[in-house]
Amino acid sequence: MSFGLGRGRELVPGAVGIEMHDLPPLPDAASVEEARRILAFDPRAFFAEPARRFEIEIGSGKGTFLLQQAELEPETNFLGIEWAGEFWAYAADRIRRRGMPNVRLLHGDATEFIRTRVPDGIVSVIHLYFSDPWPKTRHHKRRVVQDHTLREFHRVLAPEGELRIVTDHDELWAWDVEHAERAGDLFVRREFEKPASAGEDEVVGTNFERKFRREGRPFHAMTLVRRV
Numbered sequence: 530m531s532f533g534l535g536r537g538r539e540l541v542p543g544a545v546g547i548e549m550h551d552l553p554p555l556p557d558a559a560s561v562e563e564a565r566r567i568l569a570f571d572p573r574a575f576f577a578e579p580a581r582r583f584e585i586e587i588g589s590g591k592g593t594f595l596l597q598q599a600e601l602e603p604e605t606n607f608l609g610i611e612w613a614g615e616f617w618a619y620a621a622d623r624i625r626r627r628g629m630p631n632v633r634l635l636h637g638d639a640t641e642f643i644r645t646r647v648p649d650g651i652v653s654v655i656h657l658y659f660s661d662p663w664p665k666t667r668h669h670k671r672r673v674v675q676d677h678t679l680r681e682f683h684r685v686l687a688p689e690g691e692l693r694i695v696t697d698h699d700e701l702w703a704w705d706v707e708h709a710e711r712a713g714d715l716f717v718r719r720e721f722e723k724p725a726s727a728g729e730d731e732v733v734g735t736n737f738e739r740k741f742r743r744e745g746r747p748f749h750a751m752t753l754v755r756r757v
C-alpha cells in the first residue's frame with residue numbers, strides 16, 4: 530500500500546504487482562546456472578496465457594510504455610521490472626485499474642532477476658528506455674548495460690530477439706555503443722524502429738521522453754539483435 534505518487538490516492542498493485550522477495554528462494558547450488566536449473570522457475574507463469582510471446586521492460590518508471598504498447602498487443606505478455614517501490618506501485622496500480630491481463634510489474638533489480646530467474650531463450654524483446662545515466666565514474670557499475678549484463682541478455686533472448694535502447698544522455702549513449710561493439714559476437718546493431726504506440730514526434734513515448742522533449746534534448750536509439 531502506498532500513497533506518495535498517487536497524490537493521496539491509495540496505490541494498489543493487486544495481482545498485477547509481484548514482489549521479487551516473495552519469489553521462491555534460490556536453492557544452494559555450485560553455480561547460478563545450476564540454481565536456475567534446480568529452481569525451474571519461469572516468469573511466463575505470471576500470466577494467464579503463459580505460452581504467448583514474452584517481452585521485458587527494464588526500469589518501467591510510471592509504466593506509460595507498458596500501458597500504451599500492451600493495449601495494442603494483447604497477444605504479447607509484458608513484464609515490467611522496476612526497483613523503485615513508489616514507481617512500481619504507481620505503475621502496477623495504473624495497469625490494474627485498466628484491467629490488462631497481459632502486463633505484470635515486478636518490484637526488484639532487473640539485472641539480478643534476469644541473471645538468477647530467467648531461463649535461456651524465452652524473451653522476444655528487452656526494452657531499456659531512458660535508463661539512469663549514473664554520471665559519476667564510481668557509479669558506472671550501476672548502469673544497466675555492462676559486458677556481463679549483455680551476455681545475460683543474449684542468453685535469455687530468443688534467436689533474433691532484440692534489446693531496444695533509447696537514451697537522451699550523450700555519455701551513456703557512448704558507453705552503450707562501446708559495449709555493443711565489444712559484444713559484436715553476440716549482437717548485430719540495427720536501426721531502432723519506433724513502437725506502434727509512439728506518437729508522431731516520439732521515439733517511444735515514455736514519461737521521461739516527454740519530459741526531456743519539452744527541454745529540447747535530442748535522443749539516441751538502437752536495436753541490438755541477438756546473433757543466433
Ligand SMILES: C[S@@+](CC[C@H](N)C(=O)[O-])C[C@H]1O[C@@H](n2cnc3c(N)ncnc32)[C@H](O)[C@@H]1O
Pocket residue numbers: 587588589590591610611612613616637638639640658659660661673735736737738
Ligand atoms: C530515468 S527512469 C526512466 C523510466 C521510464 N523508462 C521512462 O522512460 O519514463 C529509469 C528507471 O529505471 C529504474 N531502474 C534503474 N535500474 C534498474 C534496475 N536494475 N532494475 C529495475 N529498475 C531499474 C529506476 O528506478 C527508474 O525508475
